Amino acid sequence: MRYQIRAAFAAVALAGLVAIPAAARAQQAPKLAYVDVQTLMEQAPGRADAQKQFESEAAAIRAEEQRMSDSLDAAVQSYQKSQATMTAAAKQAKEKQLQDMQQGFQQRAQALEARGQQRQQELSQVFESLVRDAINDVRTGEGYAMIFAGGPSSAMLSADKSLDITDKVLTRMRTIAATRPAPTSAPATRPGTTAAPAASTGAPVAAPAGASRPKVP
Known part of the structure; x- marks a missing residue:
């Protein structure tokens, strides 16, 4: 009985849809679009500078770790040479x-x-916020009901290329970025202080590789 009720309801709904003129249905259809999120993150304004900054400061961290490791290694070797006496x-x-x-x-x-x-994480959020704000601005400004995530890493299997508004969002991102300060630079590495790598770009970045730790006798 429950199945029959559902089937009858579906038939009524379909009949009502057919009865609506095609032009009216077109007007009622929601306006949809999609963007390539990966492209937006890769081409985000300031990303290239942030990547260079991160690499520079990450290298400074690795150098500090290496200096500490070398110092410990030298102390262990010195002890091993003199311990007999x-x-x-x-x-x-x-x-x-x-x-x-x-x-x-x-x-x-x-x-x-x-x-x-x-x-x-902090600087990833800066670029993610820029992408999100630009998408929202384009959606509200042009009356889109929904904007989906497309691109190679998305779950979207097929879509009309005319619905791709990635370029529109990129243009809006550049406008927004021009009104915002650049991501804050991390402090330079100083002995005895905690250094911080620079901006992330949204893509995964490996943590600074630690130098080898000599084994203490």
């Missing part, structure tokens, strides 16, 4: 010092990488 108490004190040095290195490296990930 050291007293038991001196050995214990030196090994404790090396262990503390190694622990400090690990904590510092973790802080650098955590700050880098935080910075990446």
Whole structure:
């Protein structure tokens, strides 16, 4: 019985739709479009400069990690050369010092990488916000009911190319970007301070590679 009721309802709805003149149905159809989100992120204003900035500051972080690793390595090697002539108490004190040095290195490296990930997220949000605001402006300004995400990485399988408004959104992005400050530069790396990688571009960026950690005796 429930199936019959649903079937009858569908038949009535279809009959009503057919009864509506074609011109009226066209007027009632929602205005739809789609954009290539990947293209928008790649061509976002300021992205190229942000990428260069990130690479420069990430390199500074890697250099600091390497300096800390080299310093610990040198201290371990020095201890290994002199331990034969050291007293038991001196050995214990030196090994404790090396262990503390190694622990400090690990904590510092973790802080650098955590700050880098935080910075990446912050600046990713800047570009994501720019894309989202531009899409919303175009949608409201031109009366689109919905704008879908297209492009190679989307779930869209097929669509009319005339519905692609990526270029319109890019134009709007440039206009919005001109009124906004550029992403804030991260502070330069200084010994004993937490450095921060520069702007993310929306694409995945690997965390700074840590230098090798010498094993403390």
